[in-house]
Amino acid sequence: MTERITKSMAKNIYYGGGTFALLIFLALTFDTVKQIPHRSNEVNMTASVVAGKKLWEDNNCVGCHTIVGEGAYYAPELMNVFQRRGASDEGAFKSYMQGWMAAQPLDTPNRRKMPQFNLSKEEVDNLSDFLIWTSKVNANDWPPTIEG
């Protein structure tokens, strides 16, 4: 089939097609940027949620966990950990998180270990708020089950 295509035709497909794809991508990017605040409930993004995200990054949590399906596959998905471990109850989840973070690393032999990050009580609450906020993002019905 390639015999019938000349070099200049191929060149035109490259420049034309590339520009076309880029323009559509750009247009959709604008629309997506407009929609994300609503889909992620940006109005509920409190100072504590923002602080929680910063802690998430500063401790490289994504180096072991996935969040909204992205990250490393060494440790559980955390987008729906609020539902899984807190039964969607903010008080219950926050006290669970305080206990869990304080107990690390667990001393079960050869279980994968989570380091002790020495976070303050307030910082753990920030992290909980961040995870609670994340759990409410509209991600087109993902994750498929509570086990994520």
Add this chain to the structure above:
Amino acid sequence: MKYSSQMVAKPYFIFALILLAGEILFGLLMAIQYLYGDFLFPLIPFNVLRMVHTNLLIVLLLFGFMGATYYLIPEETETELWSPKLAIITFWVFAAAGVATILGYLFVPYAQLTELTFNNLLPTMGREFLEQPLPTKLGIVLVVVSYILNVIMTVIKGRKTVITTVLITGLVGLAVFFLFAFYVPHNLIMDKFFWWFTVHLWVEATWELILGAILAFVLIKVTGVDREHIDKWLYLIIAMTMLSGILGTGHHFFYMGAPEYWLWIGSIASAVEPLPFFLMILFAYTMTRERKIQHGNKIALTWAKGTAVMAFLGAGVWGFIHTLAPVNMFTHGTQLTAAHGHLSFFGAYVMIIFTMVSYAMPILRGRPQGNSQKAQNLELASFWMMNIGMMGLTLALSAAGIVQILDQRVGTELIGFMESQESIAGIYMIRAGFGLLVFAGLFTYFASFFVKEEAGQTAGYNA
């Protein structure tokens, strides 16, 4: 070697290969920690091992691209490099920054590293693959800009070819899309959306241009096929890359908070993504069939064909397996993603660097027709060890992903993540075994550099 400035490529190639050894070593350590959680803990926690593993990959590929470029640009433009001195300075700056960053990861707790490196001024750290401290990120920009400057200035004073144009487009794209690494909005979803502008548009758009240009260069050299013919193929391949790859970014936007239309756009565009890789196979094999010369460096052609095939399998087939939205619903965030990541990075990008090194290094060492038969045989053995090893570990990770899906996501009797991981332990053991084979393959490759040239035999299978 036609131009003395091509010699600057040599340290880049050697350093890229050393980093590759480090990358695989850390991969193996992770494979062990996957099975024995106490291994190296708390000395090097998993996130640090992984950061070293992935960052070494990125840096070694950049070194490889730079080496490849510095080798091919003088020949393509038919003039000496604009500034060999700048290329050497850039090498040392980048190497020092790279080593310092890795040592920082290994010896300073990450949270402390963020403080020490002024992350609070402009927070960019702690995001997958872009974990580098701010000074390193700025260093990368500096190095890439000086590299592009060197290439562009050389092209301006010399011959312009399709290969140089495509290469420069790829390099400029690489630089532009890296800038999104500095944009970190407070909203996690917005952050993820633009994070993909660096990550996806590097590996599935701009880097493919670089890959295409390098492959085309090597094929011209070892097959002697007419440049006009090669150019047409190159245009065709990158046209398909642009048409599918840019909107293909959408396959990352299915289930991360972006709007529903990406489910359709991402699925349709990325269903086309295997096509450029399939064309690459046709390209490599057609050029081989129509070759005008019998180059003594047979193994370089073997690597070139291998790149096309493995890139098609890793990026094309393994990408397609989980790229349709209804399938991705179940595969998103499982080991299937890791399987695809491993085979595509190896098949497309590590292999093209092997191709270039295997073609150029003998010439840089004064062997224009390639290494001796004995050395090429050893290299061929390393080719198969690494390919079989990568294929094996990809299949193991795919099996692990499927078990994960069945355990956690399908049916009514679901089990949790940690429990599911325990049920996969046997498969992870197999993965580690194949990883070891890749490592042994790499050392075999290294050994081929040290095979003594036999007196009287110039080189190659047909010498």
